[in-house]
Amino acid sequence: MLLELRDVHFRYHGEAPILEGFDLDIAHGEFVALLGPSGCGKSTLLNLAAGLLDPLAGEVDFGGKALTGLNRDAGYMTQGDTLLPWMTVTNNIGLPLELRNVPRGERRDKIERALKLVNLWEARDKFPSELSGGMKRRALLARSIIYDPPMLLMDEPFGALDAQMRETMHQELLDTVGRTGESVLFVTHDISESILLADRILVLGGRPLKVLEEVRIAWGKDRDLDKIRKDPEYTALETRLRDLLRAAHS
Amino acid sequence: MNMVSKIEAAAPAAPIPAAQPRRAATRPAPVRKSRLRYRLENLAWQIVLIGGFLLLWEYASDRWVPKLMVSKPSEIGAMMWKWLMDGTYLSNLWVTIQATFFGFLFGAGAGMIVGFLTGSWRRLGDILQPIVTAFYTLPRLALAPLFLLWFGLGIEFRIVFAATIVFFLVYYNTYFGVREVSRELISAVRIMGASRIQVMTRVIIPSALVWVAAGLKISVPYALVGVVVAEMLASDKGMGFLLSRSASQFSASGSFAAIAGLLVVALIVDWIITKITDRALRWKTVAEQK
Ligand SMILES: Nc1ncnc2c1ncn2[C@@H]1O[C@H](COP(=O)(O)OP(=O)(O)OP(=O)(O)O)[C@@H](O)[C@H]1O
Ligand SMILES: [Mg+2]
Numbered sequence: 001m002l003l004e005l006r007d008v009h010f011r012y013h014g015e016a017p018i019l020e021g022f023d024l025d026i027a028h029g030e031f032v033a034l035l036g037p038s039g040c041g042k043s044t045l046l047n048l049a050a051g052l053l054d055p056l057a058g059e060v061d062f063g064g065k066a067l068t069g070l071n072r073d074a075g076y077m078t079q080g081d082t083l084l085p086w087m088t089v090t091n092n093i094g095l096p097l098e099l100r101n102v103p104r105g106e107r108r109d110k111i112e113r114a115l116k117l118v119n120l121w122e123a124r125d126k127f128p129s130e131l132s133g134g135m136k137r138r139a140l141l142a143r144s145i146i147y148d149p150p151m152l153l154m155d156e157p158f159g160a161l162d163a164q165m166r167e168t169m170h171q172e173l174l175d176t177v178g179r180t181g182e183s184v185l186f187v188t189h190d191i192s193e194s195i196l197l198a199d200r201i202l203v204l205g206g207r208p209l210k211v212l213e214e215v216r217i218a219w220g221k222d223r224d225l226d227k228i229r230k231d232p233e234y235t236a237l238e239t240r241l242r243d244l245l246r247a248a249h250s
Numbered sequence: 251m252n253m254v255s256k257i258e259a260a261a262p263a264a265p266i267p268a269a270q271p272r273r274a275a276t277r278p279a280p281v282r283k284s285r286l287r288y289r290l291e292n293l294a295w296q297i298v299l300i301g302g303f304l305l306l307w308e309y310a311s312d313r314w315v316p317k318l319m320v321s322k323p324s325e326i327g328a329m330m331w332k333w334l335m336d337g338t339y340l341s342n343l344w345v346t347i348q349a350t351f352f353g354f355l356f357g358a359g360a361g362m363i364v365g366f367l368t369g370s371w372r373r374l375g376d377i378l379q380p381i382v383t384a385f386y387t388l389p390r391l392a393l394a395p396l397f398l399l400w401f402g403l404g405i406e407f408r409i410v411f412a413a414t415i416v417f418f419l420v421y422y423n424t425y426f427g428v429r430e431v432s433r434e435l436i437s438a439v440r441i442m443g444a445s446r447i448q449v450m451t452r453v454i455i456p457s458a459l460v461w462v463a464a465g466l467k468i469s470v471p472y473a474l475v476g477v478v479v480a481e482m483l484a485s486d487k488g489m490g491f492l493l494s495r496s497a498s499q500f501s502a503s504g505s506f507a508a509i510a511g512l513l514v515v516a517l518i519v520d521w522i523i524t525k526i527t528d529r530a531l532r533w534k535t536v537a538e539q540k
Contacts, residue, residue: 052437052441078438082435087533099444
């Protein structure tokens with residue numbers, strides 16, 4: 001297992017417990033999507049995996065070792081805007097490479113590719129204050145996938161993108177993951193997105209948080225997204241998940 | 251991801267930082283009028299206002315108000331011209347500018363260093379901050395006799411006096427600037443693999459710079475004020491001396507001419523500082539300029 005949460009307890013100061021004995025396993029190369037009502041604790045789970053929060057009890061293991069401090073083997077695309085306002089788009093996206101001492105030439109190639117991928121080539125010299133909301137999300141996305149960490153933590157990464165861009169990004173994410181063998185822990189509110197991308201979907205809900213349902217998706221890594229969309233099983237899964245989510249809300 | 255904001259919430263009870271950094275316009279205003287035209291129009295208004303005031307002054311002097319008290323723009327102009335020609339301005343301004351420069355340099359340097367250390371080293375900050383605040387509340391003028399005793403009548407006295415004023419302004423802005431740095435950004439950069447030093451250079455310093463620049467900008471005129479006050483108290487040179495000498499000779503035009511000289515210096519220095527800080531803060535001003 002790459003990421004393991006064992007019997008984790010967590011609550012924010014002065015609030016009701018969010019996690020009481022929560023377990024989660026993510027295997028090497030596995031793509032896990034989290035679905036659940038707003039405010040149920042999905043971002044909290046990602047923060048625990050990133051080492052930004054410490055469990056009150058229980059254990060968070062990463063790569064077989066207990067996680068102490070921040071998880072530097074994870075790329076984290078947070079729900080909020082964490083672009084550095086004083087750096088241009090290019091420098092923001094290249095920051096993880098720069099911090100990891102990637103040679104300049106290699107850095108430039110990767111940045112160029114990433115900029116073109118998320119369609120920010122024209123905006124490469126702009127500062128974050130000059131970008132639209134969706135452009136910021138795209139820059140964050142490019143920054144989190146540029147350095148191929150063993151695990152990607154993504155909190156609603158495609159929420160603010162237009163439909164066209166989203167389809168491109170879905171394909172790109174699948175290709176990247178297929179190529180690098182990265183694991184992904186992916187939060188979304190979009191049911192069809194979770195079916196298209198994940199190997200396993202966890203429907204979460206309740207307080208304390210529980211896994212209400214675990215759905216395995218058997219299409220593998222080299223799936224054809226257009227074909228899947230037309231598959232009757234896709235529609236069936238969508239209906240099932242919608243019902244589960246409705247139950248999670250009540 | 252707002253669980254981190256808890257950590258920042260514990261703001262210490264201390265004087266409000268002297269200057270707020272300019273609010274960033276999240277979106278630049280839509281373009282309506284050409285920027286140049288707008289500026290020219292403003293300039294025209296400013297000229298009209300100031301010109302009107304000077305005319306009124308010229309007219310009112312000796313008619314409504316005794317000339318001995320308010321002088322007259324034309325006489326002040328003549329005095330300024332005379333001082334410009336006989337080198338009075340040059341020699342006295344030079345003395346004042348020198349003292350201001352060094353007072354600013356030492357005060358701002360010390361303020362930034364102490365502010366940065368106490369801001370980034372939490373324990374040290376909690377220990378030192380109340381002490382600094384205690385000194386801050388001390389009236390600076392009360393220290394003047396002591397400084398005179400220590401440094402004599404020379405330029406050192408004026409420099410130290412100005413530096414003590416600048417120090418606190420820059421210190422508070424640096425201290426709060428460093429403390430206000432978003433924890434969220436720091437965590438994000440650390441997860442990407444940044445070392446402590448990289449966090450410092452990539453996040454803390456650029457972020458605090460907004461505040462530091464604001465502190466530097468407002469403390470320049472204060473440095474000038476400090477020097478002029480010190481010159482008025484005890485000196486035989488400088489614009490402050492010129493000012494107090496003119497006043498003691500009941501020369502209103504001399505006083506106004508000295509003030510006008512100071513005004514020009516203050517404007518020039520402010521312009522230079524604005525140019526420098528705007529350059530460092532281009533990421534922040536870029537959205538406002540467009
Ligand atoms: N810093 C915090 N302090 C106190 N309570 C918090 C804090 N952050 C989150 N919470 C609470 O914890 C709960 C879970 O929050 P979390 O951000 O994990 O939800 P989420 O599932 O990611 O929701 P969404 O889908 O809207 O992003 C919420 O009820 C929220 O009010
Ligand atoms: Mg969330």
